[in-house]
Amino acid sequence: MDEPTRYAEGMKTRRAVLGEAYVDKASASVSEFNRDWQEFITRTAWNDIWNRPGLERRERSIIVLSIATALGAWGEFRIHVRGALNNGMSRDEIKEVLMQAAIYAGVPAANHAFKEAMSVFAEVDAEG
Amino acid sequence: MDEPTRYAEGMKTRRAVLGEAYVDKASASVSEFNRDWQEFITRTAWNDIWNRPGLERRERSIIVLSIATALGAWGEFRIHVRGALNNGMSRDEIKEVLMQAAIYAGVPAANHAFKEAMSVFAEVDAEG
Amino acid sequence: MDEPTRYAEGMKTRRAVLGEAYVDKASASVSEFNRDWQEFITRTAWNDIWNRPGLERRERSIIVLSIATALGAWGEFRIHVRGALNNGMSRDEIKEVLMQAAIYAGVPAANHAFKEAMSVFAEVDAEG
Amino acid sequence: MDEPTRYAEGMKTRRAVLGEAYVDKASASVSEFNRDWQEFITRTAWNDIWNRPGLERRERSIIVLSIATALGAWGEFRIHVRGALNNGMSRDEIKEVLMQAAIYAGVPAANHAFKEAMSVFAEVDAEG
Amino acid sequence: MDEPTRYAEGMKTRRAVLGEAYVDKASASVSEFNRDWQEFITRTAWNDIWNRPGLERRERSIIVLSIATALGAWGEFRIHVRGALNNGMSRDEIKEVLMQAAIYAGVPAANHAFKEAMSVFAEVDAEG
């Protein structure tokens, strides 16, 4: 697969998972400084990895929420709470991921993740 | 649920996920120093969390493998590669978890996880 | 000990350590999404662990401040700066924890912890 | 070298790397609580380490940006983006550090670092 | 305090905390490559921080065990299990630190810490 195809296929998945609004905003903020970066992650993360067969998208969301919680990557966590909802996870299932994560990544990580998830849900609800 | 029941129900799940051999070995090494600890994790991790409804065991395995990879908790990772197999994940699905984890936790974490997983698979194969 | 007793005993300790105001606020924000979580940490963290004999509460505060600093869990750190004061640590003793933590967790972690601690002290002073 | 000399030599380097404005602000906020800390890092980080021969200052900036990204120490990261510019790195070179860091520390860390760096550049531009 | 005094005072504390045998071994392995490093940590960690008033040595041991567990720094953890014993902590108190750490740093970190602590105790017992 050549680079333009990887980018186009990655962008489709990125839009399907993260939502049109988020990706439009990210695309609008592309600058000379972060253009290479935005293109790299679209090709590499969103095509080369997310488009692989072998796991369902909702399972990939579970991986990303788990790792973002463990590493305290809260910006990424928020983006992927929306991604998880778009990939078919219920709020209750997200809750279960965080309760399981508490055992393996510690209570402070899970405690903060609960706060962030509730804040994202409130945003989603406000958007109607 | 009282403490003896939590312990008994936790032990059932721990044995189902980690295998009789591993739990027998852990039980045999219980000492005055780690008895409280072994009982605490059996009640808390293995009953209070693993026995919750809401996610399948294989999904809980995905969470644990993801977090153990991200945090470099290689002893825990090895135990839960066996757990993942016991919970119905294929080796190819474990591979996919690690490829996804590479993006979100970095290449060194995933690279080492591949080595550890292959070493566990070799052990499992040798046990016949 | 059954679950209601663990919850009640945990809540007493949680209130004694974190203060009535904080726990009242946390209790008021309980929702369908985080009820299981709030109950789990009250039973598990605040009763099963914090109520164990063997260390004084101020020693448990030292552990929590140290780990929260090392992991960059700043929300948890702020809560437990208040907890440390309630458990009898002086501000100077908290300072010493952070200076010791700088060696073992790095200067950036300690540097940020100093900022957070000073911000909590300012809040406490304003509450008079 | 005695302590006053270490402090004075460290302060020179700290001012050269982080800029007069930042250090003046940090010095103005010194209190009874953080005086020992400010003096310790000036002597130890800024003299004993930063003043060692063997690497150029721009190479030391590369180390600090890499570690701050990997550990999610964003306050430290922001300070040292300015430090890197003062030590002669171009914005494009900072970009390259972050792209390399994405592979070794994961995409979420690098993604957030891009956001922080762009925010610091905007501040610098606004200061004229 | 000048550098030779900081080194001498640091070495006294290092020997008191870590034991003569460990420090003799570390001193014997000093090479051109790590001489600056060994001198730096003796002056900075062992004198400038460990010799500060304000906390007891056993409290400083609690900090170090907590952080080493949270960060998975197992070599450091092992050294400081001996340090904790030398500073007057009982094995039961070390157990309590690890149980508290499980909540705040996660079960895998504490689980591995139990294994390392038991291994150090076995070494100590074998030395008679």
Add this chain to the structure above:
Amino acid sequence: MDEPTRYAEGMKTRRAVLGEAYVDKASASVSEFNRDWQEFITRTAWNDIWNRPGLERRERSIIVLSIATALGAWGEFRIHVRGALNNGMSRDEIKEVLMQAAIYAGVPAANHAFKEAMSVFAEVDAEG
């Protein structure tokens, strides 16, 4: 650039940085389980990132050593100590990276990195 070219160009750089012996050994251990992974990192890490202009290879080595130290990724660290030597860093320069890393990632991380680096140097010396 298409995938076979990315792979071929990545492999050239991987061999130049890590050495023929290491890459031959890694290639010989490719299995059904890790083939996708080995190909992914060769294309993505070794071509898409390492082959970018904008930083010298020795600067990229500084980044990788810094991050591997901060994250405790010791397998990766060892590989990249050899890479750093191949990219023109002296042992003294590697020492300086570790001393700088001690401030920003903590003493335990740097202390272990010194041990690993000395062990790699001994291997290199033994190979003559």
